[in-house]
Amino acid sequence: MTAPLELLRSMTRIRMVEEEIAKRYPQQQMRCPVHLSIGQEAAAVGVCAALQPSDWAFSGHRNHAHYLAKGGNLKAMLAEIYGKATGCCGGKGGSMHLTDQTAGFIGATPIVGSTVPIAVGAALTAQREGKGRVVVVFLGDGAMEAGVVHESLNFAALKKLPILFACENNLYSVYSPLEVRQPPQRSISDLAAGHGVKTVQADGNDAQEVYGKACAAVQDLRQGAGPVFMELPTYRWLEHCGPGYDNDIGYRTEGEFQEWKQRDPLVISSQQLSAVLESAEIDAIRDEIEAAFSAAISDPFPDPASAGLHVYAPAKDTGPEPERGTRELTYAEALREAQDMYLAKYDCSYLMGLGVPDPKGIFGTTLGLQKKYGESRVFDIPLSENAITGVAIGSAITGMRPILTHQRLDFALVSIDQIVNQAAKWHYMFNGAMKVPLVIRMIIGRGWGQGPQHSQSLHAWFAHIPGLKVITPSTPHDAKGMLIAALEDDNPVLLLEHRWLHSAKGFVPKVYYSTPLEGCNIVKKGNDISLVTHSYGVNECREAAIRLKKYNISAEVVDLRSISPLDMSFILKSVKKTGRLIVVDDAERSCGISAEILAKVTEGIEKDLLSTPSRLTCPEHPCPTSSKLSEKYYTTASDIVLEVLKHFHRPMDFNEPGNTHDFRYDQPNPSYTGPF
Ligand SMILES: Cc1ncc(C[n+]2csc(CCOP(=O)(O)OP(=O)(O)O)c2C)c(N)n1
Numbered sequence: 001m002t003a004p005l006e007l008l009r010s011m012t013r014i015r016m017v018e019e020e021i022a023k024r025y026p027q028q029q030m031r032c033p034v035h036l037s038i039g040q041e042a043a044a045v046g047v048c049a050a051l052q053p054s055d056w057a058f059s060g061h062r063n064h065a066h067y068l069a070k071g072g073n074l075k076a077m078l079a080e081i082y083g084k085a086t087g088c089c090g091g092k093g094g095s096m097h098l099t100d101q102t103a104g105f106i107g108a109t110p111i112v113g114s115t116v117p118i119a120v121g122a123a124l125t126a127q128r129e130g131k132g133r134v135v136v137v138f139l140g141d142g143a144m145e146a147g148v149v150h151e152s153l154n155f156a157a158l159k160k161l162p163i164l165f166a167c168e169n170n171l172y173s174v175y176s177p178l179e180v181r182q183p184p185q186r187s188i189s190d191l192a193a194g195h196g197v198k199t200v201q202a203d204g205n206d207a208q209e210v211y212g213k214a215c216a217a218v219q220d221l222r223q224g225a226g227p228v229f230m231e232l233p234t235y236r237w238l239e240h241c242g243p244g245y246d247n248d249i250g251y252r253t254e255g256e257f258q259e260w261k262q263r264d265p266l267v268i269s270s271q272q273l274s275a276v277l278e279s280a281e282i283d284a285i286r287d288e289i290e291a292a293f294s295a296a297i298s299d300p301f302p303d304p305a306s307a308g309l310h311v312y313a314p315a316k317d318t319g320p321e322p323e324r325g326t327r328e329l330t331y332a333e334a335l336r337e338a339q340d341m342y343l344a345k346y347d348c349s350y351l352m353g354l355g356v357p358d359p360k361g362i363f364g365t366t367l368g369l370q371k372k373y374g375e376s377r378v379f380d381i382p383l384s385e386n387a388i389t390g391v392a393i394g395s396a397i398t399g400m401r402p403i404l405t406h407q408r409l410d411f412a413l414v415s416i417d418q419i420v421n422q423a424a425k426w427h428y429m430f431n432g433a434m435k436v437p438l439v440i441r442m443i444i445g446r447g448w449g450q451g452p453q454h455s456q457s458l459h460a461w462f463a464h465i466p467g468l469k470v471i472t473p474s475t476p477h478d479a480k481g482m483l484i485a486a487l488e489d490d491n492p493v494l495l496l497e498h499r500w501l502h503s504a505k506g507f508v509p510k511v512y513y514s515t516p517l518e519g520c521n522i523v524k525k526g527n528d529i530s531l532v533t534h535s536y537g538v539n540e541c542r543e544a545a546i547r548l549k550k551y552n553i554s555a556e557v558v559d560l561r562s563i564s565p566l567d568m569s570f571i572l573k574s575v576k577k578t579g580r581l582i583v584v585d586d587a588e589r590s591c592g593i594s595a596e597i598l599a600k601v602t603e604g605i606e607k608d609l610l611s612t613p614s615r616l617t618c619p620e621h622p623c624p625t626s627s628k629l630s631e632k633y634y635t636t637a638s639d640i641v642l643e644v645l646k647h648f649h650r651p652m653d654f655n656e657p658g659n660t661h662d663f664r665y666d667q668p669n670p671s672y673t674g675p676f
């Protein structure tokens, strides 16, 4: 039980911290945006008082009050706002990214609504632990307009997760009042109730009322009754971002502000208690705050050289690779086997995605796994890719090891915020405090009319984002070994599987093994020209290399295997040897991985090459659907032979038998028929 006086003390402390931030902000030493909660303290304090230190809390841009109410370290918070090495994120996060793992304040991020699915993922972990832990996520009225929040409410209701959505409805999203954003006849709670989530209303300026209702909600959560949504009407006194009052700029009236100011949470609390804090107590809080500011100001800045630290969690030693053996598997079977062995090895691992347990099991790659591991570890998902990616992240940072599948890469694009803003950055922006061991499988479609939205290979796009690893294995051996390496890795890894490789056969060791995520594979040695490629392109280059023998040209085929990290040492070594380079990449040309490789070869090789490096890529338009229109879209072995011959100023023998591949542009082989 938290005593009413304790609620007042906690609110007063938060108010005094934020007033001091507002006072000192113009000194320009706190050089990051600050979103102050002055006027809103009761919601934070009332909710957090109902929690145990072992419960987890998440928040957004306006998070100081939540962090402090949950027991977050004041010194580490102020040092973070001052950009100091002693800050809770070592200066990498600032005011909008506070974290204190010891206090159970897991994290805050300012992409509105984005932390909500991550908190839901943490609630999935809490549910699996079965220890009665609960999760709270603070959000604003504006966040209730974000699709990802609705996806999250749906998922939390579906799985009956132990999460409290604490919605501080302060009537505004920056300068936009509720009236211009939501229809008048519908309340914010109605939105949550529509998802089957229990709703509770409490006066967001009355800490005692919030606390009482939060305690009841938390008790229900601990007993597994499913999620609760609390709507807490309140009002921020200061400008949306920054230290000043802004009632004069026209988006809200002085009258409205004064009305809410009359309902000051601290005054309400004092009135209920018929008491105020003793001056000695106020003095003690003031001394604590003064000391924390002094420390933050005098603490050292981080070493500039540390700016690049923590982009990735440390790599693990993957151990030696076993002999290839004589057992053949298809690429799809190899992927399935990797996941099977991983699920067997780690209880904390799980597999989810649209269609995972369906009769076709993602082209055979997940067949039978639900039956073997149960519905709690292998499951289908709602059509909510964005939130589900957040769920995967939230569960990963709290100790689970998720695998998420997408039947096409194109579908994963609706979760770009979660992949790029969250998964890729969580380890970095919280200064290595949390790891994100997450594998996202994405399938690249091709042929049989996959068209503009079922065929994109955006490996270069993802590789542009520090914090992500991007791999594109080309053989069944690598599919199993690299998937296991990705799963064992503590970073978000995107596995891009080419649909046309699923039926490819190759030797795959039976044991659990890892193929390193870094480093190319020399598929075929050669001396005259380097063909650098990856994924399905390896097949075309390999065939081109065979056909080039007829011209007495010895081509070396280099399989990138990993797009990020990109290991240039293999490529440079190969090009130094051959003096000639063609990059073959089934993706857009501009700003693609082919451009990156050519740039790095230019930077990395001092001597003149024997010919100008070139590249074969898709044309600069989306892949059309009609088989006639897509006939020339992808690079074939013939295109490669022709391009190689140009490097040698030699003509092509068009009568050569291998030059006709009628089915090739639309099917990987004649037996592989659509739809797929
Ligand atoms: C996805 C996204 N869009 C826009 C913004 C810019 N932005 C920052 S805070 C904010 C308002 C959020 O309103 P609300 O959720 O009610 O929280 P409040 O600021 O009122 O506490 C906006 C639009 C953002 N950070 N993220």
Ligand SMILES: [Mg+2]
Pocket (backbone or CB within 6 Å): 140, 141, 142, 168, 169, 170, 171, 172, 173, 174
């Ligand atoms: Mg708001």
